[in-house]
Amino acid sequence: MELLVNNYVNTTTQYTVPESTATVENLLRRDTSFQWTTDTYGNDLTTASITITFDQTLNVSRILLAGMNLKGFTMYYNGATANTFSLTTTAGTLHTSASDFSSNSETSMYMRCATAAVSSITIDMKSTQVADAQKAMGYIAVSNIQHEFTRVPAAKGYKPKIVPKQVVHGLSDGGTRLQTIDQKWDFALKFTNMTIAERDSLKTVYDLRSTWLFIPEGTATSWDGVFSAVVWPGAFELYRYANNNRAAGVRGNIRFKEIPT
């Protein structure tokens, strides 16, 4: 369960794409049903490249790709194909330790890598899972760790939900019709016996009053694709002691709510 700094990729001007510039903004949109797609690269022998350029060198240790249809692709940084990311994982099995995939079957991936000093990232998209289809990418996040939770909450202390913004109509014959405008993640976390050191680290995060990427269970393979850009509304509650024994740590609730699109 991780909190990342907000996505380093936040404007369309950071992107260089071979075509379909009108849909580049979809790469910034967390709803992966809106994708950037190629028009003329529907051939597994042709490679389309997305390049993200930063206006400063940044430390990158987390890369998120969502809503894609790529089978073979390579990610490298600073313009050199040799600079693939050295992927690490704390769970699951990667099919490669470098960011060079030839038979990927995932549509979403959350990758951890050794921290690299990055000024640009290039994704060479070579082939698609359904052969010779146009290359498609839904969302890209490039980031660094803000806070890695040392423990995950108990099952009953982890309450993620998708909250729709919708109108429920009552028709004249008593029927019901739903019209949904959008939906947002809402995460309620409850911790007990959190160490004071971790509490202090979270307090530092809280005081930033920023936005973060929250990934509850990120993996590179078989990932459930749950992630969100969130704010931390409400009180900071983690100054309560878990019990009379101070060494038992602290307890409290954390609430993360998704920001607008």
Added chain:
Amino acid sequence: MPDIKNLVKADGATVFRRAFIKRKLESTGLFESDWLEITKDVKRWGKLKVATDASRPTRFKFYNVRLMMANDIGRYNPNSDENSLWNGFADQQRTLVKIESGFLHQTLGSDGIWTNTELPTNPSSFIGVIQGDMPANSTNTINLNVKPLTQVFRDFPARLLTGFTSTGMTASEFMQILWDETAGSGNYIFRPFFGDTLSNWLILTTTVNYPLLNTSTAKDVRDKTVWQVMELLAEAENAVPIVDRFGRFNFKSREVNTASTQWEFYGAGTFNREYGHTIKKIHSYGPKMSRYYSRVEVQWKTDDTVTSYETVEATLTVSGTNAPWNLGYRTYSLRNVWIQTSTVANSIATAIFNDFSSLKNEMEFSTTFIPHLDVLDQISLTIDTSEANLKSRWDLNNWAYDSENEVTGTTTAQEITPQFSGGGEFQSPNLNYAWAASYTPSVDELLLSFAIASRKNETTTAQLTGFLKCHLEGDDGTGKPDGNTLAAALNTVTVGAMQIAKITATADMPTFQFDNYQLTAGTKIHAVIRQNIGYTSTSRVFTQYRGKAASASSTDLNWSTNAGGSWSDPLGGTQGWSHNFTTGQFVDDSDALIWDDSGGDAIKLDGAIHKSLSIELDLDKLETKVISREE
């Protein structure tokens, strides 16, 4: 490709709302080229509304829109604030605002690529300009007060216009000088608000010349705004000036936009698969007395003499059918000295009189989200608020074809009428079959091929055992059943489940058995089919039954002789004739067998044609509210 009807009626759909602004450049005062989206700052959307003016039914009112914006970081502060979106641009006032809304249809292809389709294809719902105070407050919100584009005409004095000619001009010529009007710098004054394109300036061609429009200092020009001049010209031309939801200026006829129904509304007690059920609530329905006038008086000259007026009125007589006597004497007065001749004044009075001299029904109702309707659209309304009899309606009424075989003048039975007489004809809709006079077929069996359609919300699937009965009646000499039962079918008929069912096999056809009833030469008989009076059910009532041909070769009505019959089929064939009726009968759902619902109803409309007078789109509640008037 999805259709907007499918998305409007879908019981689960995705809707979008977007807001944009176009700021004026500080250097040139012209609008920036691209729209800037501000959707994510909108906290409340408000309502978009265009309606007829209650006090002047020939005019329209355009309502303001109020968007509540989140202003936590000062994006909506004045342009002097460095955090403001307008910092580096001209003042916030008269910034263009566009609101889009519609449905989103999404599908995922097997190649992992999503297709997102928005409907309507042009999702623009409103274009206006910011005008008015925009104070900040401690809740960190700011209301954008957005006025419709007609405001640019309300703000501009007509005396500042150029392009007048000494002989005056027509209304359409006046609209042209507005399009061409420039400021001293040579920049256009009105065009920038309408996209700088003539396709957003749609003007009805008029021919009447208005000598009063001969100079900017003319008496009837100098004290008026451009909008007031437009309204006077519109009145004189039986037209309306309107800015539509795309931001296009229209100077057009006051009649319906097109003489075809743009949308059909269905409510409780109805069933329609094309448009679905959209009516949520009827706020009011009935004759609109406040829009009834027995007399229309148009003053077209300033002199206070009788010749300054053209009057069209109904004659008052003491009679049960006379409108002025029964409804009262009401006068609609219109004063417009721009009207040039008594002939024109009289035609205006006549047009208004024809519209308002009879008491017409108006309805105000709310529906689910329908983003693309325009005022003056022709619509149709179908709703039946009568109480459903949840116990039994058996034998309360008869049912039969609606139009193909409709028997007029009756109040009850409208039956399927296969008729035949010796040497006569077997007659059913679209089909005649004749046989030689020497044959007198007898009725042994009557097989029917039809489908049952239940009401939309019906859920029971039980078979209807003993549901139908049939008897034969004679002809009353005019092609209608005479009410005298000649023979009753020996059996009742069980029909299929309470859902759309198409009977395709002869064995499945409901068959009425008769005891070899012998026809008399020269007679005509009618087969009357009814719901069985002895049948009871706790299920919901039926409202429609549809006859439908299973296929081109299926049998629709199959008459056969009793066993052992010795006459031959005049069409050729063997003993025991039967006739296959090809498509042409029950060919589509319009050949419905209509339930004759003569019960009492609070509100019952069946495809009533109305003209929309007011359209209000509530973007927070995703509701459309319509006021419509009978056509």
